[in-house]
Amino acid sequence: MTSYRITLLALLMLIAGAAYMIIDRGQAAASDDRMAIELTAEERNIILTEMRGFLDSIQKIVQGLAANDMNAVAKAAERSGMAATHDIPGSLMRKLPMGFKELGGPTHKQFDGLAREATELGDVQITTEKLxxxxxxxxxxHASYRLVVR
Ligand code: HEC
Structure with missing residues (x-):
């Protein structure tokens, strides 16, 4: 009798767990099918700070392009170049999926390229295209990933 109860209880828990997973997944898929990257609050903060740096650079690049101020463009682009990645801890790097890093690394490199070209060519048209x-x-x-704190 006891073992029968335990079996029944285990079975109920299994069903409840499966139902929860189906409902949970269903909601995630309905509202958001980006891949979730699980980070600590601190790690998420590091990434989001970097992101706001990207946006700040782009705002200043666009403003610089409009004013034909290629010095300002280069300075703003440099701030989001590879140098900006040096503060990212190895433990955080290891948590990021390959696909994420394959988009993130080149983005920083392209900011450096943009800075170089803005200085060397001074061509608004070319730099706008590169941007x-x-x-x-x-x-x-952004279409592929989201960050969740676990
Ligand atoms: C390698 C992936 C990746 C690249 C490249 C990337 N982002 Fe993000 N960004 C993210 C993720 C993931 C989030 C968090 C989204 C979420 O959790 O819903 C984010 C969030 C942001 C945020 C919100 C910051 C906050 O404080 O909430 C801004 C702004 C942003 N990105 C700007 C940019 C800009 C501008 C670029 C291009 C220059 C860029 N990002 C490139 C992955 C990326």
Missing amino acids: GVLMQNCVAC
Whole structure:
């Protein structure tokens, strides 16, 4: 009798767990089918700070382009270049999926490229085009990933 009760209880828990997972997944898929990257609150903060840096750079780049101030463009782009990645701890890097890193790394490199070209060529048209290409990374990554704190 006791073992029968335990079996029944285990079975009920299994069903409840499965139902919860189906409902939970269903909701996630309905509202948001981006892949969730699980981080600590601190790690998420590091990434989001970097993101706000990206946005700040882009705002200043666009303003610089409009004013034909390629010095300002180069300075703003440099701030989001590879140098900006040096503060990211290895433990956080290891938690990021390959697809995320394959979009993130090139984004920083392209900011450095943008800075270089702005200085060397001083061509608003070319740098504007490059900015458009660079920003495809923002769009692609945002369509694929979200950060959750666990
Ligand atoms: C490698 C992936 C990746 C790339 C590339 C990327 N982002 Fe993000 N960004 C994210 C993720 C993931 C979030 C968090 C989304 C969420 O959890 O809903 C985010 C959030 C943000 C936020 C919100 C910050 C906050 O404080 O909440 C801004 C602004 C942002 N990104 C700007 C940019 C800009 C501008 C670019 C391009 C220059 C860019 N990002 C490129 C992945 C990326």
